[in-house]
Amino acid sequence: MHIPMHVLLGEWRPQQTRKTGYLPTARPHLKETDYSTLIKPDTIIAWVDRKAYRVTEITERPVDLWPERFANEWKRYAAWWVEQVMAGRNMGEQPEKASWEHRPLALSIQPADQPNAKARHFAVRASRSFYVLPEHYSVCRLCNEIPPCTHVTTEASVEHAMENTERLMAIRPGCCLGCGEPVTSRMKAVRFPGPNLWRPDMGDDSAVFHARQDCSGSVSSYRQQWAQKGHDQLQPELPGGDA
Ligand SMILES: [Zn+2]
Ligand SMILES: [Zn+2]
Numbered sequence: 001m002h003i004p005m006h007v008l009l010g011e012w013r014p015q016q017t018r019k020t021g022y023l024p025t026a027r028p029h030l031k032e033t034d035y036s037t038l039i040k041p042d043t044i045i046a047w048v049d050r051k052a053y054r055v056t057e058i059t060e061r062p063v064d065l066w067p068e069r070f071a072n073e074w075k076r077y078a079a080w081w082v083e084q085v086m087a088g089r090n091m092g093e094q095p096e097k098a099s100w101e102h103r104p105l106a107l108s109i110q111p112a113d114q115p116n117a118k119a120r121h122f123a124v125r126a127s128r129s130f131y132v133l134p135e136h137y138s139v140c141r142l143c144n145e146i147p148p149c150t151h152v153t154t155e156a157s158v159e160h161a162m163e164n165t166e167r168l169m170a171i172r173p174g175c176c177l178g179c180g181e182p183v184t185s186r187m188k189a190v191r192f193p194g195p196n197l198w199r200p201d202m203g204d205d206s207a208v209f210h211a212r213q214d215c216s217g218s219v220s221s222y223r224q225q226w227a228q229k230g231h232d233q234l235q236p237e238l239p240g241g242d243a
Pocket of ligand 1: 140142145151152
């Protein structure tokens, strides 16, 4: 099964919709399209648990009933705003707590397949968006989640990681960690100094890739991990001169 990269990287997105729903207060003038819509009562959304919920109500929360983290965030924001003005920046009109774009709204939802269930209430940021599901949405037979379900993504990423490890372990020293083929002295190459993150057993300064389009995806993911490990003070050796 082909699993798209963003799924493997952890950002879940339902397979059956590309429609994003905005809370009406966030985008009052939004033009509805196949990709964006306003969330209103009866809209079906995919919640963070990958389940489908029907929106029953969206209401403002009185400012004195904001959950603490929102109130604290507002305080920090308001103080920052004043600081900017004091520093001489043109900040436009002074924001008001009651109409702040990141204020909490009360969103009430109920499981989409249980019309008699008691609604649950959440404080959600007015600026936040959700994936909107069609009336005839599908769910996984086993877990009732919106596909790809947690089970499938976990399986896919484990499988992906195993395949990748097997592929890497088969690469011989001096070969490209991207495609596994030899890097000869006549070829342009990108070499990373320091420990070899993908094949530590090969020793320091052994990470090498072809400097060609086909292997550039591997170079950038290696470079990313390498920077995360704090090795980016070492400069990778990029191809120079003629090959
Ligand atoms: Zn499932
Ligand atoms: Zn290569």
